[in-house]
Amino acid sequence: MQQHTYTLDHWEDRSGHRLSWKFGYRGTVGDFGSIEVVYPASRHGDRHVTEVRGDTMPATSFMGWAYGRKPSLHMGQLSVGGTGVRLKRNRWAQTRAGRALRMQAAGREYRYLATSARHSDRALIRNGVEIRTTRHGNGARKKATFTVLGPADATDLALAAVMCGVNTRNLTRAGAVRAFFNRSLSWLEIFQ
Template identity: 65%
Template sequence: MEQRTFTLGYWEDRSGHRLDWKFGYRGEASSFGRIEVVYPARRHGDHHVTEVTGDRVPTTTFDGWAYVRTPSLLFASLTLGGAGVRLRRNRWAQTRAGRAVKMQVEGRSYRYQATSGGTKNHALIRDGVEIRTQHHGRGKAKKVMFTITGAVTPTDVALAAVMCGVDTRNLTRNGAIRSVFSRSLTWLD
């Protein structure tokens, strides 16, 4: 099967008050044109929103409980082109596939899961299509490389891109354990 790749580079805008700072990734995504991931695109209460916009991809937002600058999977909601998408996951599962975020979009079943023990490699999988994301670098040199296998649609690319601006550490067992301790200490304050 043919594989294609594209890379989105990190950017940040630290102008104004620190609560107005924006971060994200942007770049050219082959036949899908320019794509931009922004987090937090908006804040409301204890929730942050990551937003994806682009030339040929539907506007996609992920809203979740705030973790540093990104939304987490806790109390999360996903919107694709203005329509809500139901998210499901089994936080107690022992395997990566079991801990995956599952969603139904336009009659298709998707699974977003960690592909390694760390928090930098993930895959969005649906029947016949896989988009793998790998985070590289640190600081302003950060990048996300997308490896596409199969006949992808703009919806597939938008879903994979929005998840780059989401705290997905709970998709691995070690990440979930670290998350529990971190939240416990935060709630004690």
């Protein structure tokens, strides 16, 4: 099985008011050319949007309830090439495989799941292709590494890249508990 590894560097644009700050990853992914992940690319009230742009990538975006700078899976909406993608997941599953985010894009079934208890290790899987994503480093040295197994295309890479700009802690039980308590505390601040 063919294997390729690509690394994207983290970038930040902190110009202007803090609500207009942008973050993300950018780099080159072999024959597919340049790719850039931007979050939040835009804001709609308490919802943030992450976008993927690239030379050969289909326009891909994810909008969800804001959790820090990134959208979360809560009330998430994914779009690939201008077409909405239905998202499904079992919030109550006990295993990481059971908690996987399921989607169908470009006529193919995908699963996006946590591959370890750490929130930085994920995998996008479809029949014959797996893209493992690892985010590592701190500050200016932060990076996202994609290990591609199988004959991936631009849609596969765009989906894996957009999920780097989404808070996916809920794909693990510990992350879901942490997110629940953080949301609860945020809601309590409203009543003070």
